[in-house]
Amino acid sequence: MLGRMAEARTLAVDIGGIGIKMLVLGPDGTRLTEHSRVSTPSPSTPQVVLERLRDEAVKHAPYDRIAIGFPGVVLHGVVKNAPNLGTEQWAGHDLQRSVEAALECPTLVINDADLQGYGVIAGQGAEMVLTLGTGMGAALFTEGTLFPNLELGHHPFGDGNTYEERISDAVLKDIGAEAWSTRVIETFEQLAPIFNYDTLHLGGGNVRHLTLPLPQGIRVFDNAEGLLGGLRLWERATRS
Numbered sequence: 001m002l003g004r005m006a007e008a009r010t011l012a013v014d015i016g017g018i019g020i021k022m023l024v025l026g027p028d029g030t031r032l033t034e035h036s037r038v039s040t041p042s043p044s045t046p047q048v049v050l051e052r053l054r055d056e057a058v059k060h061a062p063y064d065r066i067a068i069g070f071p072g073v074v075l076h077g078v079v080k081n082a083p084n085l086g087t088e089q090w091a092g093h094d095l096q097r098s099v100e101a102a103l104e105c106p107t108l109v110i111n112d113a114d115l116q117g118y119g120v121i122a123g124q125g126a127e128m129v130l131t132l133g134t135g136m137g138a139a140l141f142t143e144g145t146l147f148p149n150l151e152l153g154h155h156p157f158g159d160g161n162t163y164e165e166r167i168s169d170a171v172l173k174d175i176g177a178e179a180w181s182t183r184v185i186e187t188f189e190q191l192a193p194i195f196n197y198d199t200l201h202l203g204g205g206n207v208r209h210l211t212l213p214l215p216q217g218i219r220v221f222d223n224a225e226g227l228l229g230g231l232r233l234w235e236r237a238t239r240s
Contacts, residue, residue: 008064011057011105012230014112014223015070016040017084017134018169018205020052021223024060025231033060035224044085046093054102066107067230069115070095071137073149077109083154084134108233111149113137116203116226118146118233125198128191131226132184132204135164140195152191163187172206181211188215 009032013022020040024033038056041048057066073080077096096109116139117129123144131137138152153164165171167187172180188200192215200218203226214220 010231010234011060011063011066012227013068014227017071023227024063029228029231043087045087045089050098050102057103065234066105067233068109069112070109071112073151074109074111108237113139114146114148115229117141119226119229120201120221127199128195128197129201132206134169136167169206172209177209177211185212
């Protein structure tokens with residue numbers, strides 16, 4: 001069994017408020033399929049998202065196991081909330097079990113920023129991960145150990161708003177890239193003295209809209225790099 005798992009092909013999936021991304025990774029992290037993206041269905045109920053996952057996963061077969069990053073709090077594979085999917089039907093939904101049943105494949109599900117963090121961290125010191133997309137995903141690691149479900153985007157920041165309400169995709173479209181970029185830099189300035197991270201890993205589709213230089217200690221990663229977290233999540237699970 002251990003030998004088989006060491007050779008396993010991992011389907012890594014990132015479910016976002018706008019798009020669902022996936023690819024298959026070999027045991028050494030090699031990308032065995034092209035990084036694909038399809039639109040997240042609307043309304044984003046569990047049933048229709050699962051159908052979209054199943055339709056897209058077929059195109060990436062074969063694979064031996066699945067790792068999913070989900071935009072909300074996830075405990076032991078069960079969704080507690082999904083603020084950026086716009087439906088209350090997710091609360092209490094066992095996504096891990098439903099995917100296993102639908103795709104007939106072992107599955108692990110965690111918060112999306114947590115999954116991407118596993119893909120990009122060095123495992124040294126304090127590392128923060130932020131993703132700029134529909135909202136703001138966040139993850140925190142210390143010496144490679146995850147503090148799960150941080151959900152920093154929904155914490156208060158300025159004028160009664162939250163981080164997410166200041167730098168979400170909707171705000172970017174409303175105020176434009178330059179003003180939005182200023183707010184993103186202000187976010188970094190707020191977080192740096194609170195978390196005192198050694199490195200901040202910055203990802204998400206809206207990073208490309210930044211018009212200002214990034215402060216020192218911040219590195220940018222792409223979606224495919226973040227999906228490497230699916231492989232590392234399974235590596236950790238099989239070691240424990």
